Amino acid sequence: MSYTDLFNLTTNPFRLTPAVNPDEIIWAGFPQIKTKFESRIKRAIKIPNSSLVLNWGEYGSGKTHAARYFGKGSVLTQLAAEAESKIPYFLFITLPKGKTPIEDFFVSIIDKIDIPQLREKFRPNNERISTFIDSIGDNIFIKTVAKAFFNEAIEENLFRRYLYGSTNAADNRTLIDFGIQRVLNPDTDYAKLLAIIFSCLTCDKLHYSTVILWIDEFEDIAILTKVNGDKTNSFLRELLDNTPNNLLVFLNLTQSALFNIEDLGEYISEALKSRIKDRINFEVPKEQELLLYASDLLKAYRSEQDKNGEDAYSPFTDTLIKKIASELVNASLRKFNEALGMLIELAESDSQTPIDDTYYETNKSDVIGWKE
């Protein structure tokens, strides 16, 4: 039987693999964490100062999910409306772990930027952008490249080749005609160029109120060599220093055997630490939080909403959810998800509904693991 027939659900809500379709990315439970992010983003939309926020929690506590959720166009539009300003420009990347962190950082950000779309959007404001670029900084070369970024006369593919450092002699001749006379130097130019582009994107808040750069897996800085860890730090510091306004950076940090929050000082430089404005903790969920989370998630996947006489936790019950939560003992949200996800999957294959205590007890070891 299908999920709808058995459980009044469109599919298994407790999946571990993240949804690809943005419409399927929903926020369930944990209202305080949601509010914290919302107010942080709204503050960034309204207040110009750039800031850095740490998101701290165990594996599977929902940090990456938070990034996906707050990167959704609909969510950002809503937050912008509430803050009575323009939408933020959102960028999500994973901390580069290669041998060349600055190049990798730059490339992963450039990869996410839709240059033609931005050029089209800023077409009516070209003059303003040009005077704005002239008004900031003293590096004429970087200013020229930043202007080229918005200049539709330079073909997009050629400009991308330039940003990736893969131009040929003919390309270089064309670029010289636009005043670009040398290649970009990763150590000195990448952070400055990104900073000036970010500043342009939020110029006069014409189209975007702020840039949100969300970096996932930042704890991997602990497994980089010291040289690459230092390079990552100075790149981020330079990016923040050169973008004094309208940049909000979120760093997702996972507690692990290799990385503890107490060791943060070993991996993040003083200069960067002083920029941290807030820390959002993803604590181990409590029973009441799990109940709210489960009911919210089940509601989002109902085939038919408010079905007559249906319990909020159906096909489970609140007592069963409490029982699973207590037997998992201080488990992460992912563990809880896995247990409910497997239980519902087994029930589907056995055509068992509702999922009661007896069914759970029979399958307990499969669901929460074997204790020997």
Place this chain on the structure above:
Amino acid sequence: MEGIAVNTQNILDACTIINFLHIDEDEFLIKKLKAKKFNLCRKVFEETNKNVFNKFKGSFYNQNLEVKSKIKEVKIKLNYFRERIYYPEDYFQLKEEVAALTNYSKENGEFISVLLSFYLSKYEKLSIIFHTDDIPAKQHFLPFFESENIGSINDSIDLLLLLFKSNTDFTSNDLKKYFSSLYSEYTFAIGGLLKEINEFQIPSNLIRNKQFRITRDAIWQSLKTLDILSLINQYYLVVEHKSEFRPLYDILSKYEYFFKQKISNEYLTKIKYHFDYVEE
């Protein structure tokens, strides 16, 4: 009393050579090493040649230009070690004697290195430092080294310290850089595994497979507590029954090069300790 001149000879194992090939920059370490008396057995060279490139095949390394140039560089550097293979191989005559004395039957790089160490100590009157990062091998052969007065068994960390102490142009900053690169060699794999195992979802058809679940949970537990020896045991269990544990095998086998090095938690702590010590 007059000092007694002792002729010291370094014997290198594959894992130590592989570490040096991976962390070296601009042939700095290789050149320092070349100035030392060191040899290796043919078997160790073969194992090095076979395994030194495994790391670059991992999922986290893209086959970009940078990696290609690193592979090329390692291939060139391998020649420095090829010319230090110990010939002639007369010492193989002692194989059965050493196998009996050490109660060891596998003819791997570690055993042949011990055999060569024994030979050089006994017939060339040399004091041997055998460098290996294989902890079980070290534990197994150390009593033999002591009872036969062959010398000592050290690891890559000790070898870095030895080069640092014997070269005035090897600065404490260089040492810190190489310790951090060595640490990264191991933790890179652990970091990758942590993510992959954490995100791993038990396939529906295996939910009711008790052994599968126990193994997955044990791997996760070892990673969470950084119990490397237990993790290595889980790896060999999965490899031995790979058809049964196929989805786990597919993940773990990508990190084969890490598991084969057989390091321990103490080893990682030792790197950190020396790094912090130099920094202070």
